[in-house]
Amino acid sequence: MYKKALTSLIILFFMMGFITCLNDILVPYLKAVFDLSYSQAALVQFCFFAAYGLTSIPFSKLIEKVGYQTGMVIGFSLAALGCLLFYPAVALHAYPLFLGALFVLASGIVLLQVAANPCVSVIGPKETASSRLTMAQAFNSLGTFIAPFFGAYFILSALAHSSHAEGVVYPYLFIAGVLVAIALVLSRLNLAGMDSAEKDESLWREVLADRGLMLGMVGIFCYVGAEVAIGSFLVNYIKELTQMPEAEAASLIALYWGGAMLGRFIGIFTLKAFAPAKVLSVHAILAIILIIYSMNATGMLAVVSMVLVGLCNSIMFPTIFTLGIKSLKSGQEKKGSGLLATAILGGAMVPLLTGLLADRIGLHHAFVLPVLCYGYIAWLGVNHLKAR
Incomplete structure (x- = not known):
């Protein structure tokens, strides 16, 4: 079985x-x-x-x-x-x-x-x-x-x-x-x-009262939103920068998600060697640096920099998820998990807002919104380190 x-x-x-x-x-x-x-x-x-x-x-x-x-x-x-x-x-x-x-x-x-x-x-x-x-x-x-x-x-x-x-x-x-x-x-x-x-017999309002869970929900919202926003517009972004056909640009999306896959295996060791909150902050800061560089670069250098953000995304979801339910009482984990899952709604909101921004100021600079999302995630990691 x-x-x-x-x-x-x-x-x-x-x-x-x-x-x-x-x-x-x-x-x-x-x-x-x-x-x-x-x-x-x-x-x-x-x-x-x-x-x-x-x-x-x-x-x-x-x-x-x-x-x-x-x-x-x-x-x-x-x-x-x-x-x-x-x-x-x-x-x-x-x-x-x-x-x-x-x-x-x-x-x-x-x-x-x-x-x-x-x-x-x-x-x-x-x-x-x-x-x-x-x-x-x-x-x-x-x-x-x-x-x-x-x-x-x-x-x-x-x-x-x-x-x-x-x-x-x-x-x-x-x-x-x-x-x-x-x-x-x-x-x-x-x-x-x-x-x-x-x-689970605990009440939803009791679970929602936990500050760590609420911060984790915002973290999941920002992480999924930023990751999906980049993935959603990456083909168009690559085409704008390099004139590459859509079918060829899609292979670079595979590298974006493949980086997340590779990073998870690396994360098995880094999350054991260092505090998860510290690893989370470092990954978020690296993502910010890569996106800002890409927004100010051109050609394949800008593309490669944006694709590498996938590697930074790798450990974020499980780390934010774990930190979010860490302070819950015994028996509240299931409701906490359900509430964290609702925060995946960020994958709906952030790409839409990024698209609205792209229509106004151009796609190349619309990724400032994911930068703000990763900024919150970096703060979340530092906040957990201070609390510890």
Whole structure:
């Protein structure tokens, strides 16, 4: 049972990373197809990540009722439905329908996220829970690394042949088929250890009263917002600086997310050798330096500097998450985790605001908003060091 459960979780984390990162290909693709402004194109990420803010807590309650396994089956099915909705969106050539399909798809991903994270800790010994989560996150990063190549070959390459949106039909129908197959297999597995989720009797207002959690929520908001904003506009940024075709620029997005994957493995050692809050501050300060340099440079030097920010992002989410729930009382961790998950809403707001800024002052200097986000994260690390 343990191996089956772990394999299911690894596949789950891979698909979550793959589908989420594919949005970075959809943004420039739909921008070109529908002739959108930067702020209009940013609605792709807005509709996707808004699902985290709206559905994380309701889905937490659903998991308590139906259990982890059933929750994941529903999540895969809901994500598959979102992929299938791309077909009518293409047939009617309607951008709002794409946004609706993305919200449904994202809702499935949120349900998977809410079920998967605590599930990792209950399928095996507690003392090895961290290593299991690290391995699962590594496969999540693998998904984010592969997605840009998949999107460049099957989606962005279609821009050269057609100005219509049919380039997304077959890739998303294929993904829908994979998700349905996974849901069917998962529903037939006997995973007794995943059948129920322990209830948390603490009150939401008690958890929200914790200052460390609130600071962590803002940190998650800023981190996800900055990371997604850069990834969303990186193809257009590279094209502006180098005149590189979209399909080629997508390979550099893979390096951006690949840097995050590499950094997580390096972080296993640096987070043991140094205080996590100190590592967090250093990474945030390096990200600020790289972005400011890129904003004041041109050509490939500016591109490389921005791509390297991915390496700085690597340890931020787990470190901010851990610091956020550190001061919670025993038994409050699940509600704290649910609230931290709602802060992923930053992936909706910051890219949209960055897009609005790009429409006014140009994309090259619109990344000042992610700089402010990383500034807060650097302060958060220093604040935790002072408290300690």
